[in-house]
Amino acid sequence: MTSNYLSINGLIKSYPPATGKGDRLVIVDGFDLHVDEGEFITLIGHSGCGKSTVLMILAGLSTQTEGVITLGGNTLTGPGLDRGIVFQSPCLLPWLTAFENVMLSVDQGKPDWKKAERRDHAMKYLSLVGLQDAVHKKPAELSQGMRQRVGIARAFALQPKLLLLDEPFGMLDSLTRIELQQVLLDIWTQERMTAVMVTHDIDEAIFMADRVVMMTNGPRAKIGDIVPVPFARPRSRGELLESNEFYALRERLVGFLEELHHDHAPKPEPEPTAATPASPKLVTAPLSGNLS
Amino acid sequence: MKKLFPFDWLVLPMVGIACAMLVWYGLSKTITPKVPTPLATWEECKVYVLEPFAKRSELDQGVLNFTRYSLVRVAKGFFLAVLIGVPTGFLLGMSPWFFKCFDLLFQILRPVSPLAWFPLGAALFTTFKQDALEYAALFTITVCAMWPTVLNTAVGVRAIPQDYLNVAKVLKLSAFQTLWKVMLPAVLPYMFTGFRLSLGIAWLVIVAAEMLTGNPGIGSFLNQEYLAGHYAPIIFCIIIIGVVGFILDRIMNVVERRFKTI
Ligand SMILES: Nc1ncnc2c1ncn2[C@@H]1O[C@H](COP(=O)(O)OP(=O)(O)OP(=O)(O)O)[C@@H](O)[C@H]1O
Ligand SMILES: [Mg+2]
Numbered sequence: 001m002t003s004n005y006l007s008i009n010g011l012i013k014s015y016p017p018a019t020g021k022g023d024r025l026v027i028v029d030g031f032d033l034h035v036d037e038g039e040f041i042t043l044i045g046h047s048g049c050g051k052s053t054v055l056m057i058l059a060g061l062s063t064q065t066e067g068v069i070t071l072g073g074n075t076l077t078g079p080g081l082d083r084g085i086v087f088q089s090p091c092l093l094p095w096l097t098a099f100e101n102v103m104l105s106v107d108q109g110k111p112d113w114k115k116a117e118r119r120d121h122a123m124k125y126l127s128l129v130g131l132q133d134a135v136h137k138k139p140a141e142l143s144q145g146m147r148q149r150v151g152i153a154r155a156f157a158l159q160p161k162l163l164l165l166d167e168p169f170g171m172l173d174s175l176t177r178i179e180l181q182q183v184l185l186d187i188w189t190q191e192r193m194t195a196v197m198v199t200h201d202i203d204e205a206i207f208m209a210d211r212v213v214m215m216t217n218g219p220r221a222k223i224g225d226i227v228p229v230p231f232a233r234p235r236s237r238g239e240l241l242e243s244n245e246f247y248a249l250r251e252r253l254v255g256f257l258e259e260l261h262h263d264h265a266p267k268p269e270p271e272p273t274a275a276t277p278a279s280p281k282l283v284t285a286p287l288s289g290n291l292s
Numbered sequence: 293m294k295k296l297f298p299f300d301w302l303v304l305p306m307v308g309i310a311c312a313m314l315v316w317y318g319l320s321k322t323i324t325p326k327v328p329t330p331l332a333t334w335e336e337c338k339v340y341v342l343e344p345f346a347k348r349s350e351l352d353q354g355v356l357n358f359t360r361y362s363l364v365r366v367a368k369g370f371f372l373a374v375l376i377g378v379p380t381g382f383l384l385g386m387s388p389w390f391f392k393c394f395d396l397l398f399q400i401l402r403p404v405s406p407l408a409w410f411p412l413g414a415a416l417f418t419t420f421k422q423d424a425l426e427y428a429a430l431f432t433i434t435v436c437a438m439w440p441t442v443l444n445t446a447v448g449v450r451a452i453p454q455d456y457l458n459v460a461k462v463l464k465l466s467a468f469q470t471l472w473k474v475m476l477p478a479v480l481p482y483m484f485t486g487f488r489l490s491l492g493i494a495w496l497v498i499v500a501a502e503m504l505t506g507n508p509g510i511g512s513f514l515n516q517e518y519l520a521g522h523y524a525p526i527i528f529c530i531i532i533i534g535v536v537g538f539i540l541d542r543i544m545n546v547v548e549r550r551f552k553t554i
Contacts, residue, residue: 061458079461091455095477104473108463 005037011067045215084155336524369433381445429501440489448482488544
């Protein structure tokens with residue numbers, strides 16, 4: 001396992017001022033993060049602080065103003081097949097079936113494999129996400145949760161060095177969300193690739209991560225704190241919810257976000273519900289005990 | 293629309309047509325006695341319908357013969373319009389440079405009447421001697437019919453969701469693969485809307501084009517009867533042109549909707 005497998009040094013993203021004059025609008029100002037190979041990082045922070053901005057730069061869909069990112073020793077410039085991406089909306093091509101959507105990714109990622117090998121590979125990942133019976137359906141015939149499963153299968157089928165997830169379960173109801181967290185963790189446990197996941201949900205951030213990275217509020221957002229999550233894997237949601245350590249950790253994250261919130265009281269963006277400590281979400285969570 | 297009573301979709305259009313017939317009959321019996329009544333029109337023109345494939349002379353043939361000549365001409369012009377219109381629309385939608393260069397020009401050329409294009413076509417194709425007018429007709433149909441395809445394709449290209457293009461970028465699709473596997477399928481529904489409108493215009497232009505060429509077809513037949521002062525065949529031609537145009541539109545509508553479902 002290589003340390004500093006993914007390293008982000010002095011990342012700055014700024015936009016020209018909207019009016020054309022004045023200072024540049026600095027969104028992210030000096031984001032430094034070093035991630036070991038096979039580590040699972042979750043990234044949390046208030047809405048609009050620049051989480052997606054960082055992730056889109058990692059994906060190569062946006063370019064940084066300054067800073068260097070290396071992955072496995074190579075400096076990243078632009079998109080690449082060494083990174084698999086799961087967006088908040090599944091981003092499937094609606095005229096292709098679930099299988100064809102995954103196949104598009106496999107064809108690109110494994111160009112020198114035989115056709116049959118590529119098909120088997122795509123089918124394997126569709127089965128891993130539990131879609132073996134719906135492979136020939138178009139996205140319009142799939143539920144939101146099933147579409148996101150296809151998105152996950154498509155990203156994993158690339159067998160990327162780095163997995164990037166931007167609120168992949170943000171649009172799902174809480175039951176489906178818990179189910180897909182487990183699906184994602186199960187596949188990740190088998191493949192053990194480095195992963196960076198943005199989320200709004202503090203419980204999700206703890207459950208999935210080896211380390212939780214918290215960003216300060218924008219503009220000029222940077223990393224506020226990094227909290228290691230000590231729980232051994234494989235984790236059981238039920239056990240986690242019974243441990244005091246989990247609640248202590250949760251308190252710490254909520255406290256951090258709360259404090260930020262008070263520092264910057266007038267914020268135009270709506271508050272993410274998961275960051276509100278009074279949220280009853282956790283209390284209802286034991287429902288999920290049997291899912292893990 | 294709400295269903296008014298059983299078979300309203302069949303009965304009510306018949307009522308509409310009957311109203312038109314009544315007005316027509318009334319007019320021919322009162323202020324425009326030169327126009328034959330519906331029955332007289334049928335009497336005079338039934339030979340074209342009852343012997344649809346007859347060919348008595350170049351400009352005296354059954355209705356399906358004439359329609360076929362015209363449809364073949366329209367098909368050629370429409371095919372050329374699509375062939376030119378789709379790539380032009382893609383360029384217009386994709387390249388700000390191309391858009392800024394040609395948008396104004398296209399806006400100016402678009403409203404020009406087929407009657408104005410035809411003489412230019414005749415001048416352009418003089419080297420083809422006896423075929424010159426036929427080429428001029430095709431030119432006229434193509435130039436007039438391609439705009440809806442151009443514009444709808446351009447709108448479709450601009451409406452491709454960024455999500456799809458991001459997928460193409462993330463998966464490192466080549467420019468050609470992006471065009472073929474992502475952009476074209478995404479634009480297809482828009483293109484077919486353009487095709488339907490283009491075909492409608494091509495059919496609209498055919499009468500004008502044929503009037504000027506004189507080559508056999510529904511338009512030249514109409515023109516010949518007009519010059520001879522026969523009113524019944526003129527009305528008959530109008531009805532045939534309308535019905536054929538309607539059928540073409542229905543067919544394209546079905547095709548269009550097939551592609552809308554994706
Ligand atoms: N093209 C742009 N020009 C100027 N500012 C921009 C542009 N794109 C994004 N921003 C700003 O960058 C900031 C960060 O946006 P980003 O989408 O990264 O936030 P986020 O942390 O992902 O928020 P959320 O949790 O709501 O998804 C926002 O304040 C946004 O207004
Ligand atoms: Mg975001």
